[in-house]
Amino acid sequence: VKRIGVLTSGGDAPGMNAAIRAIVLTAAHHQIDVVGFKHGFIGLLQQDYQPLMTHHVDNIIQRGGTILKSARCPGLHTVEGPRHAAATLHELNIDALIVVGGDGSFRGALAIAEHYQGQIIGVPGTIDNDVDGSDMTIGYATALDTALDAIDKIRDTADAFERIFLVELMGRHSGYLALAAGIAGGAEQIICPEFGPLDPHNLQHIITPIQHAQLLRGKASYIIVVAENSYPGGSSALAEALTNAVGVECRACILGHIQRGGSPVGADRILATKLGAFAVELVINGEHLQMAGEVSGTLQGYPLAKTGDRSKAIDPYLVRWQQQIGRN
Ligand code: ATP
Numbered sequence: 001v002k003r004i005g006v007l008t009s010g011g012d013a014p015g016m017n018a019a020i021r022a023i024v025l026t027a028a029h030h031q032i033d034v035v036g037f038k039h040g041f042i043g044l045l046q047q048d049y050q051p052l053m054t055h056h057v058d059n060i061i062q063r064g065g066t067i068l069k070s071a072r073c074p075g076l077h078t079v080e081g082p083r084h085a086a087a088t089l090h091e092l093n094i095d096a097l098i099v100v101g102g103d104g105s106f107r108g109a110l111a112i113a114e115h116y117q118g119q120i121i122g123v124p125g126t127i128d129n130d131v132d133g134s135d136m137t138i139g140y141a142t143a144l145d146t147a148l149d150a151i152d153k154i155r156d157t158a159d160a161f162e163r164i165f166l167v168e169l170m171g172r173h174s175g176y177l178a179l180a181a182g183i184a185g186g187a188e189q190i191i192c193p194e195f196g197p198l199d200p201h202n203l204q205h206i207i208t209p210i211q212h213a214q215l216l217r218g219k220a221s222y223i224i225v226v227a228e229n230s231y232p233g234g235s236s237a238l239a240e241a242l243t244n245a246v247g248v249e250c251r252a253c254i255l256g257h258i259q260r261g262g263s264p265v266g267a268d269r270i271l272a273t274k275l276g277a278f279a280v281e282l283v284i285n286g287e288h289l290q291m292a293g294e295v296s297g298t299l300q301g302y303p304l305a306k307t308g309d310r311s312k313a314i315d316p317y318l319v320r321w322q323q324q325i326g327r328n
Helices: 016-029 041-045 080-091 103-113 140-161 176-184 204-217 234-246 256-260 266-284 316-324
Strands: 003-008 033-037 049-051 096-101 119-124 164-169 189-191 222-227 250-254 290-295 298-303
Touching: 003 016, 003 041, 016 033, 016 096, 016 266, 033 041, 041 080, 041 103, 080 103, 096 103, 096 266, 103 119, 119 266, 140 164, 140 176, 140 222, 140 256, 140 266, 164 176, 164 234, 176 189, 176 222, 176 316, 189 204, 204 222, 204 234, 234 250, 266 290, 266 298
Parallel strands: 003 033, 003 096, 096 119, 119 290, 164 222, 164 250, 189 222
Antiparallel strands: 033 049, 290 298
């Protein structure tokens, strides 16, 4: 292997820079050149790239975002897109491509693989932690801390104004972030897809615990953490429905893109360093269509094609406990 390409794709995640750094430093150690494609797969389609030397990755391990930029790339969904991307890789003599992103990005990588003669390796980078084959994804730990910081602050204002707050967190169709942030933030209720779909015509199981809390404890603040896509019309519509049902003002706070930003926490820097370095080792070992993952403390390759199977469950112990104490 003489030359590898790297790109960051999909939603950006804190720690993507640390992964790029590890890839470049590990490749340099093995006398392998690295080319960085800009704006995810768009860089492949538009031949927008730059050589990545070790000095390019100085002083980036602590930075959020990604120096290569990230993007969604509709062009890759066309018939011509993946063929075109593969042609760029052949033209630039890229022996292997490393894609840092979520399972959507890995589906894009698989589409390119149909036309590409080289190797393709994935590195899981998404705050959603919804990728099979690695216990944690790069960015999740930082996003959890960001969400907690916000929940703690909202608690203060909820307490002062005696309001009910719905805090909506990201996660696509996974409740990983919502469950963890809800538990660690001491939320009174947690709503996430794994607990089953919400029926707008039957919200009594949410309303009753709020009423109990008000009657029994005279509770001043009440926080419900909601995973995005949990309610038709979004969290604002749910807040309105609850306000009408309970008679206490219920506000929705949608954290949104704040969760993607910020300097990666230590755990994300370490994970990104390990998975980035391991991805290069997988390339050197001749692996193809594998994702670099860490399961139970062991680095392992995992078939890219299975990363979106959604077989990784949210922590069953926490789910059971949350249900036992009646807070979901
Ligand atoms: P995150 O979940 O953190 O946002 P992701 O990698 O899952 O990250 P997506 O938007 O699902 O994000 O995918 C990123 C890009 O991957 C898409 O914009 C598209 O270019 C490519 N892609 C996704 N699915 C496919 C597919 N089935 N065929 C070709 N390309 C795809």
